[in-house]
Amino acid sequence: MASSMFLAQRRWFHSLPRNLSNARFFSALPSQHPVSVSGPQNNVGPKSNKFEKASSAPSSLKEPELAKFSAIADTWWDSEGPFKPLHKMNPTRLAFLRSTLCRHFRKDPLSARPFEGLRFIDVGCGGGILSEPLTRMGATVTGIDAIEKNIKIARLHANLDPTTSTIEYCCTTAEKLVEEQRKFDAVIALEVIEHVADAAEFCKSLSALTAHEGATVVSTINRSMRSYATAIVAAEYLLQWLPKGTHQWSSFLTPEELTMILKRAGVDVKEMAGFVYNPLTGRWSLSDDISVNFIAYGTKEK
Numbered sequence: 001m002a003s004s005m006f007l008a009q010r011r012w013f014h015s016l017p018r019n020l021s022n023a024r025f026f027s028a029l030p031s032q033h034p035v036s037v038s039g040p041q042n043n044v045g046p047k048s049n050k051f052e053k054a055s056s057a058p059s060s061l062k063e064p065e066l067a068k069f070s071a072i073a074d075t076w077w078d079s080e081g082p083f084k085p086l087h088k089m090n091p092t093r094l095a096f097l098r099s100t101l102c103r104h105f106r107k108d109p110l111s112a113r114p115f116e117g118l119r120f121i122d123v124g125c126g127g128g129i130l131s132e133p134l135t136r137m138g139a140t141v142t143g144i145d146a147i148e149k150n151i152k153i154a155r156l157h158a159n160l161d162p163t164t165s166t167i168e169y170c171c172t173t174a175e176k177l178v179e180e181q182r183k184f185d186a187v188i189a190l191e192v193i194e195h196v197a198d199a200a201e202f203c204k205s206l207s208a209l210t211a212h213e214g215a216t217v218v219s220t221i222n223r224s225m226r227s228y229a230t231a232i233v234a235a236e237y238l239l240q241w242l243p244k245g246t247h248q249w250s251s252f253l254t255p256e257e258l259t260m261i262l263k264r265a266g267v268d269v270k271e272m273a274g275f276v277y278n279p280l281t282g283r284w285s286l287s288d289d290i291s292v293n294f295i296a297y298g299t300k301e302k
């Protein structure tokens, strides 16, 4: 049963148009200045010291998930800390973003600042480890996160460099910005959807934030047997890359499920790729293996 599930996923994936040939154009990684913010650990939620329901729309906030991120908020820029896997994955996911978004917006992927003139939002930006390189690639970036402390750390770190000091950081949620009728050329939510209250509602908010003919990019972990073995047992218990309990296997989405809920939200998935880890080199790379970590790029349907 498991093998037929993987085969079905791979067959489906191969039917998608792909062009990952720009994988070599990694963006320069941001400097790794450690930044810390003192204050209460659960200084979280938009304008609240508790996990406030931010909007009259269904809230994406899931309190136990936010508590986990709040507890390790100080470590965002410690490249050897709990967010080491995200730091390590960053060049690979930036390569995917450069490749797909340059094609989408007809920009030159060889340019140092290909996203000049485009408005991006990084939903669930944490300490800003994705917002910063996207800004260096020319995008006008808004970073939002449900945890106030993350936003403070992101702001402090971004202010270390005049280029990244332009990032608009805000402690809020996607659904709240939908109410404010904000729109962005590209809406990016990496490694967030498995931590929200309702993935389908979250996708509706991501879609509503995406401008007409804009792009939506989501990454997460496949709900497969391999992901249970690698992303939970190995990463949390054996290798201890992540704090135990970081991920709930049942909150993961299969690529088919993600595609379907994005489709229902008005976003047509055009391309998908897997991220695979090479234990010999310690590096991540893009792959057609979407059985564990994967990323999907879609366009807003008319």
Ligand SMILES: C[S@@+](CC[C@H](N)C(=O)[O-])C[C@H]1O[C@@H](n2cnc3c(N)ncnc32)[C@H](O)[C@@H]1O
Pocket (backbone or CB within 6 Å): 060, 061, 062, 065, 066, 069, 086, 123, 124, 125, 126, 127, 129, 130, 144, 145, 146, 147, 150, 172, 173, 174, 189, 190, 191, 192, 195, 196, 197
């Ligand atoms: C695994 S981290 C990913 C951070 C960043 N996107 C990256 O990939 O580098 C998940 C982030 O999502 C935030 N988050 C969780 N639920 C959220 C929600 N409903 N709205 C906004 N941010 C949320 C957490 O506070 C945390 O910073």
Ligand SMILES: [Mg+2]
Pocket (backbone or CB within 6 Å): 191, 192, 194, 195, 247
């Ligand atoms: Mg995660």
